[in-house]
Amino acid sequence: MQEVVIPQKFSFNNLALQSGKVLENIDIVYETYGSLNADKSNAILIEHAFSGDAHAAGLHAIDDRKPGWWDNMIGSGKAFDTDRYFVICSNILGGCAGSTGPSSINPKTNREYGLGFPVITVADIVNAQKQLINHLEIKKLLSVSGGSMGGMQVLQWLISYPENIASAIPIATTMRHSPQQIAFNEVARQAIMADQNWNKGNYYGKKSPEIGLSLARMIGHITYMSDKSMEAKFSRNLKGQKFSFEVHSEFEVEGYLKYQGDSFVKRFDANSYLYITKAMDYFDVSGKNFIKQSAKLKNLRFLIIAFESDWLYPPYQSEEIARQLKLKGYNATYCDIKSAYGHDAFLLEIEDETRLIKSFLNTVTKNN
């Protein structure tokens, strides 16, 4: 039986941003699973990916059809075992699923921010999460984990707050967006801004840029899968019996992309797409920005996971994270999981991830 979980809201007054601006009246929506122990030492923060939200596990109502996005990883007996750990997931700053973002009301104008929302960074996102963790009176997180842009937040935690975590599990991520990763984001942004309904971000209460946002998502979905997984799922199958010899979609893969685009626009804000991809592109904790060598931090433990067929966040990027951590003398384990699922693997290779993460968390708990 799946747990019914109730989203909570934490609000605070000010956040000084990396840009130098200050954001006011911030809401952070979050969910928790399991119970915080007496000494508050069993908390794990889960970071969602670009288009995710705070609803990582469980159901919002008993008759919900769909559980949270990482429900097969979070729960009783699962990788993030809620019988042992207190698991937290919050919607990121800049998002559109309850936390303050461009579609929120700007207290100064009483209208949606739109492009009036300040450009934020992954460090800003993590600083907002730190406020939530302070509010929950947790001094040290047992672990922080997430895939894709979730992994960037994990890395940012170890840069910004290394003394407030005991371990970190970055998955299918990178220390810095490569020009190819920036390029895919940029084409998606251009598709949104080319939609006449985008109207320089001022579309709230009017027609929204659904066509542009849908295109952006279609591009995204190609990068989330692999050549192999697409072949396995669609091959060259047609929706109809034979070629139509008309200029319209007719391959199954085309229908799939259209469906993914169409459903995305119902749940995601186009301006959030612009702001969050920008935060990803700005992200760079490589080189001198990386975690420093520190005797005080020598007990920090790291598990870095990548997936063989992930060409959006290729394994060499994760391997480099592990290499840099080891060079600084940290206890880091790197695992490249065999998988054909491409970047989506972090949501699908549950068995391998569970085995790795369970035993890793056991070690961290023992040593903490």
Place this chain on the structure above:
Amino acid sequence: MQEVVIPQKFSFNNLALQSGKVLENIDIVYETYGSLNADKSNAILIEHAFSGDAHAAGLHAIDDRKPGWWDNMIGSGKAFDTDRYFVICSNILGGCAGSTGPSSINPKTNREYGLGFPVITVADIVNAQKQLINHLEIKKLLSVSGGSMGGMQVLQWLISYPENIASAIPIATTMRHSPQQIAFNEVARQAIMADQNWNKGNYYGKKSPEIGLSLARMIGHITYMSDKSMEAKFSRNLKGQKFSFEVHSEFEVEGYLKYQGDSFVKRFDANSYLYITKAMDYFDVSGKNFIKQSAKLKNLRFLIIAFESDWLYPPYQSEEIARQLKLKGYNATYCDIKSAYGHDAFLLEIEDETRLIKSFLNTVTKNN
């Protein structure tokens, strides 16, 4: 000194298409380099890629700034040595650089075809080329070669007219578009059709769908380069001094994509984009569609070239062509050239291509 070359036009009355339709009043624009020998045995047909044209080599005027698209491969002493060979390149049917396509005048309506143009296939494109080769009174081509969609035409020649070629050099290509390759084309098509100026293909003499076509080209350019070549060319360099903290383009790679998109719309027709990508997606000469085993054809020779970092037409697809040819008992050589340039490598790895192609053509000439 570079040769000045004059494009020529060949016209014919009818072409029966794979769709069952018949196209009338067809123009094929072509160029030739070098001289046809007395027994017409030294002709090589060069096939251009998706967005290429008949201008493969030389200059159109002495003060031209830019030579043809494969000028470093075609000319005196080059891979396709015009001192020895008579080289032909024609703009494909469905194109927009002189040959009949959707932007041509439909003789039945005296207006541009637009979506009234029939959907064509790579076989139709090659059938039109065969008319040109007949017109030039060439019975057997010494070789046929081209990269990317040019390579598909090469493969189509060996399926449709194996007795009219002595050899074939397909480069960076595939026997069939995979769902990933279809997916990239589909997103590009959707971007074009989402542009309000597209107007169901009826935009001639009006504003054309430049934004959509530019987006399509931007997506294309990401797939033509490699992760490595983008890192080498752009890394994370900014156009300005530092992050702007504004929602607009600021990385060099973003500026490059925009430039490529903007220049493309000046020379390419959006409807041609739709029709030609459709022909690529329909293309499938794998399995039972592949060349048959034939004692009559046993002297046919093949050189198949792929590039290590090409992820749009990955080497495994070229290797499969070579494997199938060898299984049928043909003389096929496969070479995977080390290169960081991605799919663009077929336009850039001139030294290696020249060495391979020169010695291959020597063998073909000797045995013919």
